[in-house]
Amino acid sequence: NHGWTMAPGLLHGAYECLKHHGSDALKAQYLEKIATGEWLATMCLTEPHAGSDLGLCSTRAVPQEDGSHHISGTKIFISGGEHDLTDNIVHLVLARLPDAPPGPKGLSLFLVPKFYADGTRSAVVCERIEEKMGLHGSPTCVMRFDAARGWIVGAPGKGLAAMFVMMNAARLHVALQGIGLLSAAWQKADAYAHERRQMRAPGASQTSAIIDHPAVRRILDTQRAWIDGGRVMAYQTALELDIARYHPDADRRQRAERWCALVTPILKAACTHQAFHGGSDCLQVFGGHGYVREWGIEQHVRDARVAMIYEGTNEIQAIDLLVRKVLADGAAGWLAVLAQLRTDVDGAHPDAAHCLDRLVELTRAVIRASAGDAALPYRLADDYLRACAVALLGWAGSRIAAVANAAPSPARWQAPLTALRTCVLPEFDMRAAIVSAQLPSPA
The missing domain is CATH 2.40.110.20 (Butyryl-CoA Dehydrogenase, subunit A; domain 2)
Structure with a gap:
């Protein structure tokens, strides 16, 4: 609620x-x-x-x-x-x-x-x-x-510094609002898809539940991939917050603080974006009934829209990530985070590995190009953040896959993991291409 x-x-x-x-x-x-x-x-x-x-x-x-x-x-x-x-x-x-x-x-x-x-x-x-x-x-x-x-x-004169303690906590809270709203929309759509019978699914001999139609299945599995992956990223951030405060080793505390600073804008922007757009996809599962208030799904779509705006618009989050944090130290901190994530992704997850490797290359290219064009990173920021979010989601999927077979009901995890690989991670190359198209050609 x-x-x-x-x-x-x-x-x-x-x-x-x-x-x-x-x-x-x-x-x-x-x-x-x-x-x-x-x-x-x-x-x-x-x-x-x-x-x-x-x-x-x-x-x-x-x-x-x-x-x-x-x-x-x-x-x-x-x-x-x-x-x-x-x-x-x-x-x-x-x-x-x-x-x-x-x-x-x-x-x-x-x-x-x-x-x-x-x-x-x-x-x-x-x-x-x-x-x-x-x-x-x-x-x-x-x-x-x-x-x-x-x-x-x-x-x-230090009001913003004091207020940012509150705002950073609020941005993480809003990211979780996005995950929660998308999950609520998915739960409604999934329940409806199991009950509603319409037409015959491919290979069926009688009217089918719409969950058996590939188009509906793709919508639901894709949003489930975002929900599961978003939770992994959020839980990792929660762990890092505690490590940053309580770990006895100063170097480990510093690495945790770096994670939180860099991942907070990604979580806020990506999870709220998906809450609205993915929630709208979940409404689509209901057909005309989704547009009718009594089914409840339209409320999630309306409510989710504000999360992309408050506590710093998603465009401001993207600028915060790329301009104020990644470029501020020549991307040293962010590249260190990506290197650690890459060690977690083994050969069993080539798609996730590809995204992380390509993100390193893309980041370095953006750094080089931004040196001669101060406005460039502001133009690239939205697509760059989205590319980062998809790459992180790939890492989160590899973490899920590592334990899915040992979990209760292992089959429950396979469809979202397949959707992650086939319907979500390909977005990375699209976002990377948009960013790369705006970079100057090498001399």
Whole structure:
């Protein structure tokens, strides 16, 4: 239930943000309630004139004699901005101090509660609830701050650094939303395909369940390959998060941090893209019934669309991957990750190995070409990220294949693994060709 999970979805990130950047007084007053979910939290970033370009934010924070600040401005697209699910709401708000420079470096982060400790309500008003395409179970609000009293979180001018702790957690959460939505759509479509009887499948003598028609089977097995592979990538990232925090070896912690930094934008973009487009394919299994609301599948398609947009659009994820991370160190970190993945893929999985080997070549070619054209990586970023996602999915499939025969019901894994090889991994060469076609010819 995408709408419902929006309510507690930001709590983990809010907790980490406050834990690492909040004052002792703020942590003592708010951290426990956030950790238990007794109070929900919001992330107040976007403004009407500033979508993803947070440097344009103009909300003001005026210092007061008691150390607090008065926050004034309007924020839009605020998930859970107003509701009565919990006794209090903790708003984390980006705003500018009076002497702050323009742009992102002038932003500071502030905590403004809905209610103060004495029970009085803050000067925060929900002007309206956005009427959205989907996600109707979650209130998305326009919030107006009228000199609302709040307190700074972290250092002045370091608001984005503090907020990114929350945003990175949210991006991984959104990736899992994508996997969950695709899985929910697949489950509905698979159940329907086993029940609905239409025409005769090839070789059948009577009307067949549509699951027996190759066209339907291909749709379902392809989406199952994305679900299974996406989960493997997500679980590996969860392990790496723990390793980055707790492993005794500093080098291993560094490698884990590198994985998380590089794979987070891939997971967010690829899994949410597939949730919408793969969910639409699952709707196709229902035929006309899929377009009718009572069957439930259309809700997943509507809900999934926003996941490609919020917490940084998928295009921003692609730029983050290629420009800010891969090219930043000459791809040394990313090539090290690919080398490790390649050792996991043995000769039994030549298609997955091909994708990883070709991705190394493609990455090096992009690095060379980008040296003479600063705009080039921005043009290539979307297709490059998708190529990375497909290559990672091939690696994930090899991990699944390694244990599938020993798992309960081994036959359950074979059809998605076949679809991965025949219907998913060939996309890599297409994406690589699109990227390569935009590279200058060798002199």
